[in-house]
Amino acid sequence: MKSFGLFVGLLVAAGVAAAPGKDYEHKVKESVAPPRGWTKVKPAPADHFIDLRIGLPQPKFHELEQHLYEISDPFHERYGAHLSKEEVEALIAPHEESVSAVDEWLASYGFASHELSRSSAGDWVKLRIPVSLAEEMLKTEYHVWQHEESGDAVVRTTSYSLPEHLHVHIDVVQPTTTFARMRGMKATYHYADEEARVVNIAQPTIPIPSAYNGQVNSSCNGSLTPTCLRELYNIGDYTPQAADVNKIACTGYLEQYANFEDFNDFNAKYLPEAINSTFDVIYINNGSNDQSLDAAGVEADLDTQYAFGLSYPTPATFYTTGGSPPFIPDDITTSDSNEPYADWLSYILNDPNPPQTISTSYGDDEQTVPYSYATRVCRELAQLGARGVSIIFSSGDNGVGDGDSDPATQECYTNNGLNETKFVPAFPASCPYVTAVGATWYIPEETYFISGGGFSNYFSRPLYQDIAVPHYVKNLGNTYEGLYNASGRAYPDVAAQGQFFWIFSGGENFLIGGTSAAAPTVGGIVSLLNDARLAKGLPALGFLNPLIYAIGAIVPDAFNDIVGGSNRGCGTEGFTAEVGWDPVTGFGTPNFGKLHDIAVGNIGGLFDF
Ligand SMILES: *[C@@H]1O[C@H](CO)[C@@H](O)[C@H](O)[C@H]1NC(C)=O
Numbered sequence: 288m289k290s291f292g293l294f295v296g297l298l299v300a301a302g303v304a305a306a307p308g309k310d311y312e313h314k315v316k317e318s319v320a321p322p323r324g325w326t327k328v329k330p331a332p333a334d335h336f337i338d339l340r341i342g343l344p345q346p347k348f349h350e351l352e353q354h355l356y357e358i359s360d361p362f363h364e365r366y367g368a369h370l371s372k373e374e375v376e377a378l379i380a381p382h383e384e385s386v387s388a389v390d391e392w393l394a395s396y397g398f399a400s401h402e403l404s405r406s407s408a409g410d411w412v413k414l415r416i417p418v419s420l421a422e423e424m425l426k427t428e429y430h431v432w433q434h435e436e437s438g439d440a441v442v443r444t445t446s447y448s449l450p451e452h453l454h455v456h457i458d459v460v461q462p463t464t465t466f467a468r469m470r471g472m473k474a475t476y477h478y479a480d481e482e483a484r485v486v487n488i489a490q491p492t493i494p495i496p497s498a499y500n501g502q503v504n505s506s507c508n509g510s511l512t513p514t515c516l517r518e519l520y521n522i523g524d525y526t527p528q529a530a531d532v533n534k535i536a537c538t539g540y541l542e543q544y545a546n547f548e549d550f551n552d553f554n555a556k557y558l559p560e561a562i563n564s565t566f567d568v569i570y571i572n573n574g575s576n577d578q579s580l581d582a583a584g585v586e587a588d589l590d591t592q593y594a595f596g597l598s599y600p601t602p603a604t605f606y607t608t609g610g611s612p613p614f615i616p617d618d619i620t621t622s623d624s625n626e627p628y629a630d631w632l633s634y635i636l637n638d639p640n641p642p643q644t645i646s647t648s649y650g651d652d653e654q655t656v657p658y659s660y661a662t663r664v665c666r667e668l669a670q671l672g673a674r675g676v677s678i679i680f681s682s683g684d685n686g687v688g689d690g691d692s693d694p695a696t697q698e699c700y701t702n703n704g705l706n707e708t709k710f711v712p713a714f715p716a717s718c719p720y721v722t723a724v725g726a727t728w729y730i731p732e733e734t735y736f737i738s739g740g741g742f743s744n745y746f747s748r749p750l751y752q753d754i755a756v757p758h759y760v761k762n763l764g765n766t767y768e769g770l771y772n773a774s775g776r777a778y779p780d781v782a783a784q785g786q787f788f789w790i791f792s793g794g795e796n797f798l799i800g801g802t803s804a805a806a807p808t809v810g811g812i813v814s815l816l817n818d819a820r821l822a823k824g825l826p827a828l829g830f831l832n833p834l835i836y837a838i839g840a841i842v843p844d845a846f847n848d849i850v851g852g853s854n855r856g857c858g859t860e861g862f863t864a865e866v867g868w869d870p871v872t873g874f875g876t877p878n879f880g881k882l883h884d885i886a887v888g889n890i891g892g893l894f895d896f
Pocket residue numbers: 491504505506
């Protein structure tokens with residue numbers, strides 16, 4: 288049943304043919320240039336279903352942000368006073384006027400207010416509708432777009448409209464203009480055992496002053512196990528004490544399945560005390576976790592084996608979110624074109640008791656996500672931080688941008704229709720409310736040249752970076768001027784080893800790398816820090832960055848500074864890793880022992896008021 292409003296009635300009376308919803312004056316809400324590297328293949332089938340998400344403005348978000356910064360600031364008396372789910376929701380709730388304006392519009396298409404699916408804060412409304420209706424409501428045409436290089440395809444549009452009076456009541460409608468592919472950040476090359484090992488037999492250990500007992504087993508150079516990381520990052524024999532309350536999680540997308548047999552083989556070989564341990568799987572939006580060995584996902588196995596291995600026996604969760612990888616265009620009717628990342632966010636924000644540490648190794652170029660939507664996603668990550676969750680993302684595997692050293696590939700061009708040459712920041716790493724992790728390799732540690740790093744073009748520099756980042760930019764002088772945005776949020780924040788990780792996947796034992804390996808390593812270590820705090824009755828660390836930048840300024844040896852080397856890309860050598868923070872390895876890699884002492888309140892005045 289469609290409900291016709293009074294206005295429609297008047298139009299009909301005046302002899303104008305009216306159809307549901309069409310009585311409003313539409314105006315373009317968002318329009319993007321046809322994305323580089325994608326081809327418009329054909330009109331989307333009218334009966335293809337999409338889960339349309341309508342984002343209503345969050346007028347009090349700045350208040351939420353202020354809370355977030357206060358409770359994450361180690362010098363603030365409210366440090367650790369995380370907000371409840373209800374408190375966060377009250378701060379992101381839309382204005383009543385927006386709710387009724389949107390409800391009224393949807394009612395004109397026959398969607399009764401009480402039938403609509405909403406986020407519990409009411410800031411999102413979700414509708415499962417055929418393309419034909421979405422096209423009518425948004426005065427647009429959806430097409431099947433194919434990514435030339437990978438063959439992946441999605442149903443999207445480059446422009447959509449909304450009734451003019453709704454522009455102030457709706458921030459964003461998706462899926463429309465987002466062309467992100469959210470790929471896993473594992474480096475695609477496997478290193479064979481023989482190639483990787485650079486063991487110096489004459490020298491059984493490598494002296495590393497910051498390591499546990501001042502040394503690391505030589506076999507770890509180019510061949511990492513959880514034991515190696517415990518030595519290198521000075522975790523030593525720390526044993527978790529708060530497994531009753533602490534939790535850690537990794538996210539999985541795009542049919543990446545974490546295999547239990549691989550997990551057990553890994554533990555049997557590298558972490559015997561964890562043998563027969565397991566993790567929970569939470570299935571979101573019809574996600575699955577196929578246990579046949581040939582369905583095992585390298586990304587999922589890497590993430591779970593290291594994040595959960597380092598934090599064992601902390602209870603662990605793997606989130607598997609449905610939504611196939613962008614599909615083959617011919618197969619369109621059997622696939623959906625949702626954005627699985629949005630499904631995970633809506634799930635986790637609805638969880639009254641989310642894990643204190645969550646690591647994600649997926650992302651894409653910032654410019655593939657429109658500003659309006661990137662802002663909303665980033666704000667959801669802020670909500671998690673305000674709830675006391677440490678959100679960790681890999682910084683990407685393309686240095687300052689895809690396109691290796693061949694300008695002819697033109698990957699380092701902007702997507703805005705102007706084709707300017709620019710470094711290409713990664714998202715969500717560029718969101719100021721997450722902790723982005725870059726990569727090192729070898730022992731002693733060096734910059735790994737793939738380490739994603741740079742400056743956001745969307746998010747301005749947060750206050751917590753106001754000392755470290757301008758210092759770096761000043762020293763950079765006019766190098767790369769015009770290629771990066773010096774006023775943007777800079778990343779990564781920290782780094783960890785990102786190559787030569789031994790994993791089991793699909794029953795095989797091999798080495799893998801990428802910032803995908805670095806993120807779960809930092810995730811595991813952060814979870815141990817949370818453990819130490821929870822065991823003392825202190826709140827979890829929550830959003831980490833204000834603390835990380837304070838430590839970087841005051842207790843710099845709590846991170847192992849990486850100096851030298853650069854993150855090449857876009858036909859350049861990229862940024863150079865300097866003393867202190869840099870957009871290659873952040874402040875460096877963690878020294879768990881020192882961070883632990885800070886976290887439980889033994890160092891400096893960081894936590895003393
Ligand atoms: C170094 O690692 C190798 C390989 O894991 C192991 O066989 C050896 O016992 C280790 N040496 C020390 C001193 O821990």
